Amino acid sequence: MSATEGRPAPAGDAGPVAVAAESDHAGAWLFARYAYAPNKLGYCGPAHSETLLGYGATGVVQGDLRALARGFHGAWPYLEILARLVGIDDPLDRQVVEAYWLGGGVADAVDPREFGEALLARIRPQAGHYWKHLTPEILDEAAPNHCFHVFGVYPWSRLLGPRNFEQPLQVLDNCRIRWGRVLERDGDHIVVSCQRLTWEGGRLGLSEPRVERATLFVDGLSFLPDVRPGEWVALHWDWTTDRLTDEQVERLRRTTLRQIEATNRRLARELG
Secondary structure, eight states: OOTTTTSOOOTTOOOOEEOOTTSTTHHHHHHHHHHHHHHHTTSSSSSOHHHHHHHHHHSEESSOHHHHHHTOTTHHHHHHHHHHHHTOSOTTOHHHHHHHHHOOGGGGGSOHHHHHHHHHHHHGGGOOGGGTTOSGGGGGGOOSSHHHIIIIISSGGGGOOSSSOHHHHHHHHHHSOEEEEEEEEETTEEEEEEOOEEEETTEEEEOSOEEEEEEOOBTTBOSOTTOOTTOEEEEETTEEEEEEOHHHHHHHHHHHHHHHHHHHHHHHHHHO
16 A cells, blocks of 8 residues: 555545546546556657556556646647547547557547648647657648657657667557457466568568567556457557457558558658
8 A cells, every 4th residue: 555545635626536437537547558668668659668667557546647638749649630520529539548548439430631731730839859750741640649659750760771670660569559369378478369560572571470478468467458369459658558359450551551652651761
């Protein structure tokens, strides 16, 4: 038990709040689960990975998770724009959050080019020289989801080439949301069958299923402590993020393949 549990919260502090996954806060809870891994690694959002881990694992949050989510300057514009375009008031509505991370769902009702134009108008003024590729040319790849952010907005796909492609390929593969079938549990890890990103002949693709290990527990906390062999899970970097249904896996697969093909068309032009 922490030092703050079991006593009244200080004035002006609501203290820890228990949130059921099926409540109105389900979208924030889902966001925390998917955002935790890159946040822990220092890639995205303010340095509050312990808050994300605790909330994602227990449904108990200390502080304002909505304010924390706004600090994810990559994801938050997507959530706000997507919510506006589909007529949902809350960017952290579960439908919006799930559509951002997995693709499909409510995002299918959005015109990709309209979304892309709104996103560019939002993020381009703050982009530095490292992001000079954020021009209207990327609108052909635009989609209101994380996969577009990884392959189209991030610069890493533009670092692929005939040689020295290992690092950008690894970053792209780990940053995208992957789906895997659980084969067995192994202590604080699980063993999964998962397709990895490939780079062959100047084209991105997906490998045949390979066996790999993913982290399930950190400091005694897990988002899926009861996961079983045979279930589908979402993987973000080396972390087991969420349990997936067959329908969600298919949505994520379609989203990923669509983005890979859009990226390959651009790379074919750029690499000749």
